[in-house]
Amino acid sequence: MEAVDHLAEERNRAEFDVEEMKIVWAGSRKEFEVSDRMARLVASDPVFRKDNRGILGRKELFKNTLRKVAYAWKRIIELRLSEEEASKLRFFVDEPAFTDLHWGMFVPAIKGQGTDEQQQKWLPLAYKMQIIGCYAQTELGHGSNVQGLETTATFDHETDEFVIHSPTLTSSKWWPGGLGKISTHAVVYARLVIDGKEHGVHGFIVQLRSLDDHLPLPGITVGDIGMKFGNGANNTVDNGVLRFDHVRIPREQMLQRVLQVTREGKCVESNVPRQLIYGTMVYVRQIIVADASRALSRAVCIATRYSAVRRQFGSQDGGVETQVIDYKTQQSRLFPLLASAYAFRFVGEWLKWLYTDVHACTAGLKSLTTSVTADAIEECRKLCGGHGYLFASGLPELFAVYAPAPTFEGDNIVLLLQVARFLMKTVSQLPSGKKPVGTTAYMGRAEHLLQCRCNVQKAEDWLNPSVVLEVFEARAARMSVARAQNLSKFANPEEGFAELSPVLVEAAVAHCQLIVVSKFFEKLQQDIPGKGVKQQLQVLCYIYALNILHKHLGDFIATGCISAKQASLANDLLRSLYSKVRPNAIALVDAFNYTDHFLGSILGRYDGNVYPKLYEEAWKDPLNDSVVPDGYQEYIRPLLKQQLRNARL
């Protein structure tokens, strides 16, 4: 990419075919090709520059995003891009915008919950962006508990309309992205009320703003909820607040694929499977798992490259210092994250094809991957030392953008408790002889797993998929069964569940980690071409698993799955695996195929030319516009020139 490659030596040391690994990472040659083309298209267009986001005030920042969105749309039309290409292009523009909600939530909600007629009416308008929509579910006082929403949609027999209303302050819609200043329409979730009787929470298409002058329609109060975490970050999005004062919509604007309200105000349930209600949610959580590996890989790419550039200590007498990536402490923090990026990529790929226990799986994996990723981005920032704290490193911004992921679309703890509930139910059904399927199939071998003993006697014995898998299965099964036994001691099961919830969450995590490990091993059973590619993935897979074993040692030893000695052997092996990754580290992050534009990090530059560029970038800060700063005359000069008399200092 650049004339001088400061990391060329690192790249020459790689022991595998990085071009083939790019295909594995992308998912297929086709996906690689589209991604690569769209990424270059965005990176080469100056309109999409993003290095100035940190210094813009809120209004400039927001307007700048509108400009980029309009321009991206113009390019999509001009180049006649397909839906897949358009979606990739938006992804590489890498600026959170109201369009994320329009395409990612509004359109899927109508697709999933609208009848055929509703889809025919609304989708073409949305596809052409003749209307812009958002997804208005959460309220000021209500997030995770959808059934606790307060907004009402009351059927009016006379006019054949629903009256949408916000009865309290806490019922104000709060958070929906794109709502604050841009959306013309929203899918609004509200309690359906007919003749004073409640019929659960449903979605309604409500127009918010005039298509002529963009002013809010009568009865609608709408605005932005203010600044969020970070400099630019998600402040490019108009997360909004919305209140309804008896706003009327035609009956046809209730999304009624599952439940229909007739002209007479009768509720008629369709024979569409109930699970379809969760369709949007499950779909969105799949996307979130895929996004986790993208965000994680991006942070890891920055930290890995910079760790090869940065030198510190290790030389006496002014010789060249040691690259920080050669320190074992750095490797033991960085390489498990690199392994996790690949692990999450493969589990996300698998999730797309999941049919059984899809709800528990997406919930658990959403929780696991977003928590790990958010922490990992921050860990990568720390691995970059002081310079990681600069906006120019890209990591603060990546973190601020990613930070809400563990909370949005299902708080991670709430989701893990759902997984735990599913696990407890599975355990309780074991005596009946009902064989568990899907990701809990291993529970069918509970009898064996509760008593099996690990046979590892030397470090290399750990290099066996069935050994590692059995240990992970045994740990997950034993934790679930032990929790179930403790639960059974409570007279009231719900009280017991509440009381034991902190340890139930741990059992859920163990189950989810097992899924990720097993899907990684499954991936390795596929035919993977390219010199050394599969070998690298094998090393990463063992690092992923054995690092979890080390971090959660208490689980594995306390349940008797492994001995302290076996744990110590696993840790010895882990150390030797880090040495195997070391020469391939730069190539393994190159395989993500991220452009410098997308990475948005001086520390993570492809060419490793970090210091001159950091130095250059510094002078662009507005504070450097003048040598003597604004404020010197008023506030600093008087300080320096004062004559102190009556101070006690």
Added chain:
Amino acid sequence: MEAVDHLAEERNRAEFDVEEMKIVWAGSRKEFEVSDRMARLVASDPVFRKDNRGILGRKELFKNTLRKVAYAWKRIIELRLSEEEASKLRFFVDEPAFTDLHWGMFVPAIKGQGTDEQQQKWLPLAYKMQIIGCYAQTELGHGSNVQGLETTATFDHETDEFVIHSPTLTSSKWWPGGLGKISTHAVVYARLVIDGKEHGVHGFIVQLRSLDDHLPLPGITVGDIGMKFGNGANNTVDNGVLRFDHVRIPREQMLQRVLQVTREGKCVESNVPRQLIYGTMVYVRQIIVADASRALSRAVCIATRYSAVRRQFGSQDGGVETQVIDYKTQQSRLFPLLASAYAFRFVGEWLKWLYTDVHACTAGLKSLTTSVTADAIEECRKLCGGHGYLFASGLPELFAVYAPAPTFEGDNIVLLLQVARFLMKTVSQLPSGKKPVGTTAYMGRAEHLLQCRCNVQKAEDWLNPSVVLEVFEARAARMSVARAQNLSKFANPEEGFAELSPVLVEAAVAHCQLIVVSKFFEKLQQDIPGKGVKQQLQVLCYIYALNILHKHLGDFIATGCISAKQASLANDLLRSLYSKVRPNAIALVDAFNYTDHFLGSILGRYDGNVYPKLYEEAWKDPLNDSVVPDGYQEYIRPLLKQQLRNARL
């Protein structure tokens, strides 16, 4: 503080004297009184408002800080505040500024490393702010490794001067706060060169800017290094870049308390103890430990109050939902952090009086407390759910301000490795019969600790300081001794140390956690007046210790210090301790005595009146200045009104 107290019921449930706890937290009645008075002074003065920091562009933000600093100084003079009062006032202004470095690093460096004459010359100027100074140590290419600094100070025999020079790009001073736009002087660290021979790194007082017009002096290039993490956060500080082109200073401006250069260019070491060089560093790290408990307690205060206000789930049929603080998952995450805030407060207090092994101790505790605190602030944000992501929650800003702490003033991993080295040395000296003292005194009982067995048989048995302490001592001792044994297998000890560094870090953490636990128990042996105060602290102390035991279960069980059964009993006890804290939680954070101004969080308001204030605050965002946003005409309207013809979508 407010007319209606939404948390009054919570406060009525407290089982201890919160006013007495405030004294314990503050350290003494006197300190409480000064803090309280200064906090109110700042909170009641509109000049010190800080809620608008997130929306300001860089230049406005910076100028606003200069204004506050000048005003704070004016008030300090007018009110004839003492040094202690002035320092508290600056603390409660709660805006990072160049003055932090002037008072916290420049002045202490001259005090610690300057001769008496140098102190007499420079300190009065600094105290009166007739000069403003910063501390220029780190360079673009050099952070942790001070001996690797490249800036040179070459003695010129002819003119009796030092020539300060930046020979390379990577030698540019980089990061010093206050340097970029404000400081007139700096203590610059450079390699002393006399007649071509190097004599280590020393500090030199260098004037950077003219006291007349504030322009950089000849040979000096200086500027700001650009935006950092967060909205306002540390962007109120002008962290700077500085290059010297053969800048000359008189010989007398080398700080020469330890090493003096004579007129003839001879180096003369003084008989001042060498450790004094580290005086500033140790002093600064003590401050950092104290600051950690402040930042942590602040985040915990916000999360605890909001957890009592926030309700979610738990009711059928529209009844009142459950306060989220009543969920065990919330308690198991929040209460250990509350306990840590108190634990860090007490260990920080103790650190001030430390004489033995002070270097290893401050290094280890700096590392432990800053890592835990940074993670805890982010955990508190997550505990506040979605609203924690709003700037108005105060938590994003607190995190962004705090984020550099694990890296600055000694990278935490580097510091833990220093502790590990100290521990390995201690273990290696055991056979010689030399009794370890200070915080490693317990190693003197290594023989016993390596074989002792924990006698806990029921949960309550854990409620015994000597039981808990012995388990923590045994774990720390066994981890150190095991690492030492592994080290001895390497032919080259340095290679062994590098290879085993990841697990050596774990041994260092175990040692530091033991220190915190033991200092908490020591605190409880003091006379602590006030109804129920000591009881509350006892509960928190056990929570602190037993939570660590749970999180690091692998250490405790793998080393055979406790059995799986005993660990499970400890966890049962932990659960019951959470129930004991629950009614006191709000009062325990009230005891921090933070004003709403200082907390800077709508979620953490004293009166719990969260939702109306969040709603009110939202409308202040600049995006809400107009109903139709700037950019609509150019970018949104054309989108909505377009006639699509040739698109493929």
